[in-house]
Amino acid sequence: MSFPLVKSLVTLAATATLTIQPALAADKVKIGFVSTLSGPSAALGVDIRDAFMLAVKLNGGKLGGLPADVSISDDQFKPDVGKQLFERYVKRDKVDFLTGVVFSNIMLAGLPEAVDNKTIYLSPNAAPSPIAGAQCTPYFFAVSWPNDAYHEAAGQYATNLKVKSAYLLAPNYQAGKDSLAGFKRFFKGNVSGEVYTKLGQLDYSAELAEIRAAKPEVVYTFLPGGMGINFIKQFMAAGLNKDIRLIQPGFGSDQDVIRAVGNDMLGIFDTAHWGLDLPNEANKKFVAEFEKEYKRLPTIYAAQGYDTALLIDAAVRAANGKIEDKEALIKTLKTVKFNSVRGDFRFNTNQYPIQNYYLREIQKDSQGRLVNRIVGQPVLANHGDAYVKDCPMK
């Protein structure tokens, strides 16, 4: 018997097994990536996308040993468009993983499409409270942080400072309400104003006049993307920064905002689960490679996008590429270890993370650039969320 014949027999046998075994290893990982890539808040989606693709690239185009087939679409900051894209990826393209969305309202519009069709959604940002509690689902993983968490840490920080009065401002949607609820949960002082504006509002003149009249010690805002950039610029232009301290959630004074606003940002404090200078090897590599590839410093959004790709990589590898078996894959995702750029973290029973939250201050680095630096010990250590008790998952 010559070798070619043996070879073809083996191939034949292999083909036969392929048709018999249902839980076969896939030949690639299909990922649907939906994010906000245009408009004033595009920078956030762009950072998640760029970091996600950087992780894929550093992995040689593979995730978990399988070629990564990532399809990217723009939700245009519109929930209806996001929902359509989810539907397309789930029903037509039959992707293995969905990810990418920045905004909670868009993610919540699309998520039922994924859950109803048993497709796993790995959230690189939006992690709203309803999905953490009563409406939790095995098909949703928050790779980022619960919507309230940054704000809880900020509330705790304000309490540590013995701040007496705080004025709160957020857009009128799910994440806005989650955020201010989070701040108030840990803030012991007096809330002198709590204002909800239209989502996407860009002119804050009326709210700034209110703040001037209310004379709070601290202003805390949850205004992601272009909204926050406009608010901070107008806050400075109105001269309010002379008497009132601005405290921000980490993404509210991150590199994208610093780029847009400039030197006025120096000395602002914020809270986050990640920082450029977190001293772990994975983070050092991430920051260096991101800057090399894109000629800018990564934001929190970028860190979250990168971690999401790392999680997929680790889970697919641990499952030996058998990603068709969803139940087994979900179990793997829950427990698999990977070198997250934030350091150690684990998933709670509701598949939201338990992790540290740090205080950061905007300082000048050795090259004279404005960057966020982590200050002192974590404000909240090994912190979960307040909703897990309502989630029936074990």
Next chain:
Amino acid sequence: MLEQALNGLQFGLMLFLLASGLTLVFGIMDMINLAHGALYMVGAFLAAWLVQLTQSFLLGVLLSVGLTAVVGMLLEATLLRTLYARDHLSQVLATFALILIINESVRMIWGSDLALSAPQALSGPVQLLPGLLYPSYRLVIIAVGLAIALLLFVLVTKTRMGAWVRAGASNREMAMAMGINIKVLFTGVFGIGAALCAVAGAMLGPLFAVQVGMGENILILAFVVIVIGGIGSVWGAFVGAILVGFVDTMGRTLLPHLFREIFSPQFASAAGPAVASILVYLLMAVVLFVRPQGLFSGRS
């Protein structure tokens, strides 16, 4: 309170720039031009691009105003002119198509957004009264808005062209019969409308964001203004715009307070912002109920 009044005035004046062009086109040519907001966007993009190119805010804005006027007149002469004889539905369809075409063209030329900042000298606050700081850039907007409003009044009420415009708005056939060159007048009015759009777009760019689709949101408010003010009346557009500016600004801050006094805190925090965002439409509904032709109708 004074600060809120200034904010309302500033927003109202910018709305007036948009609404005055819209009301003239609607009143004189009996043409519904949904693409008016697209010209506002084109003006803002041109300004952002030219400010970057010339490194001068003033020069960039002036050039963008001129260029947008040219774009507006070209549109009128080539395309919109053929729509005057058609019914309103055809005009709405055609100009809606124009919005989509202009939006995508702008996206192809400049991308989906451009950065435009207020000049450095105007980035800080000025002290108006003891204890009242106000952003200097917003004061400049108020000054520019008032100056243009004044200019427009002189133009409409004191000049021959203004007389033609008023004649056209009040009775088009009669104006034509009296020998007014309607074609040139229409193109001219359209050019002025486009230029006013560009002023608003360029001035508001640093406060909002220069992005594709920015025109649609503000166009709706501009239509509310001309419905309130009365179609075809520049004075009506002015009053309507200031009214809408004030109601929007005041509503956003006073209404939640008012609700908190009357209702439970939970209901107030949910309903306050919701009602504030529809307040201008409530105002429009009331005006339509009491005076269906608007506060100052330009038509006889």
